[in-house]
Amino acid sequence: MNGIGIKYFIITIASIFIALGVGIIIGFSLNSEKFVQKQFQQQLNVIDKNLINLKKENDRLLKEIDEYKNQVAQQGKINNSLVNAYLKLGKIDSAVTIVITSTDYSYNDLIDFLRKIGIKINRIIKIKSSFLNIVNENSNEFGSYKLPDDAIKDITVYSVFDIKSELIKMLIEKRYIEVNKLSSGISDTVVLAGGNTLQNNNFNKIDRKMVEFFVDINNLNVIGVQQSYSEVNYCEYYKNMGLNTVDNVDETSGRISLIELIRGNNGNYGTKKEATSIIPSNFVGIEDAKKALENRRTSLLVEFEKYQNASLAVP
Template sequence: MNGIGVKYFIITIASIFLALGIGIVIGFSLNSEKFVQKQFQQQLNIIDKNLVALKKENDRLSKEIDEYKNQIVQKDKINNALVSAYLKIGKTESAVSLIITSTDYSYNDLIDFLRKNGIKINKVIKIKSSFLNIEKTEKELSVDFSDYKFPDDAIKDIAIYSVFDIRSDLVKKLVEKRYIEENRLLSGISDTIILAGGNTAQNNNFNKLDRKIVEFLNDIDSLNVIGLQQSYSEINYCEYYKSMGLSTVDNVDEVSGRVSLIELIRGNSGNYGTKKEATSILPTNFINVEDAKKALEKRRASLLVELEKYQNATLPTQ
């Protein structure tokens, strides 16, 4: 065999092996593609089955949610009916004033609730955030407030005004300069004072304001003083109120809290709500109508005696 024949033979052998290699690669690729397609189709079938199952589960859960919503609506109707029945039976003739010390939360809904349900509100006094900084911000302090000690004199006059309807010149100035807001709905003595507190962490002014108000109000014999807040208040003012001997409601934004508040206005006592200072969510014993009337009469008689002390004081009034 000459050199050309050997070269041809080698090239032929190499071509055969190359063709076999290419055939193997092509065959493997075709088989792999079919394998991948088969696996992909199987996964699609599994996903499709899961989607069908998920849709069924979603439909079931949607029906359950609708059922729960209907139950909530029905419970709300029942609760409202029970509250309405309670308010008719436990209607009180108490006269109430609200002192709102919270600068972060509104109590307009509560005020509307009380008025709609026949609670006599004499006045609403809201102490604004600027009140505690009056000495720092009032440029005319030496002229308008030079005869007063802040905040003690102001707190004392606000408390007297809320209870006995004695409106001093100092209270007038505080209103005029918008350190406090007042809504004077009715005149006369208030036998119950509601302190509406609760604030965010950065506005915890209990010791600066609420404590001083409570200390003064506690000195008025037989006065019914109630401390309250909303359930979402960051600072639990009711824990502080309770430590000073007040009856409290820490969830007055809820139906149960409002029932508890009405019961405290009627003359009951206790600490109610959902936070740690509360002993129960609602009073376990509701005061009857006759006992509520007797408690109110006793409070009013005592407050008339207390009124004489302040009428004889040297408070300028309007």
Template structure:
């Protein structure tokens, strides 16, 4: 992360067909324990940039799409939801990933969606204790998201789960830098432990 800038490290898109992997309804991965191995391999990649064989297979068979922009450890994960009513995958996908991501100490997890999303995923994210932005496509939503990445807290936007349209106070530079430093140090330590244990699928 460059000073005063936010760098996007990776984009992981989970396709609708991934539900079959989570429900163990595919014969594509007989050598793996599903769904645990699939969830773990995606989380290790999203947070720590640890890429294993199972991730390659999931991408090859089009259950996921990945776009690696940098090899840095991610200190913040954005969970983007708000599908159409016919394609509500919150319980099948989002909930399970959030539960696993919360096992990573000091990881900043933020739930986001676009203002025109048919389903209010941010309401569901909030019920799991996440900070949220339900209008990330709008200017006020972008301001809110930057504040949450900097270490602020809250549920912002235009829908019923939001407490405010956007933050009315902002985290000071010192507090924000200390929060980021603490997150990064903790995540680097966890990454080194994972490397020592050689935990990758």
């Protein structure tokens, strides 16, 4: 065999091996594709099965949610019935001022509730967050007033006796406090609405001094309240200063407790550690509530004359 024959022989053998290799590759590719398709189909079947199970679970949970909603709605109706039944014990003739010291939580729902059930609200006084910086303001802005003590004292006097000093007018004008006056006259009850986040625990800066002024007013009914979710338990502080308290006025039980305290009951109610019970165990009778209110108003008229004379004596 000459050189040319060997050359063609080698080329032929190489071509055969190349063809075999290509065939093997093509065959492997076809088999691999079938394998991948089979695996993919199996995964699709698993996913489809899981989706069916998830849909069943989702339908079950939606059904449970609907049942819970119905239970909540029924509980709400029961609570409203209990509140209405309680309110039939007698008309609440107290005149109330609400002083909101909390800079983190709103008491609009509570205010709406009290107005809806017919409790007379004379004034709503909101202490603004800017009030905390009042001591840093230019002294010329407030003249010779001692801040914040004079401001806090005048706020307490205004909240009870409706005596609006020049300092109160300045505080309103400069938006250190916000006032919503719904009616005139003396308030026999003050609801001090506090509670704040941990970052804004301002009890010692505002509430403590305010309570000290309130307790000096003879026979004034002062009630400390907060929301159940307040991070700082102001009601514990209020209780330590001798106030009646409710630490969950955002809940039905707390609102009943508040109404009962307005009627003249005593105690510390709610769900936190300072509370002695969730609601009062005994309700004040109609006649006892009337007598307690008459005594408060008689004492407050005497106090009013004292504070009015003091305000007139200021040059």
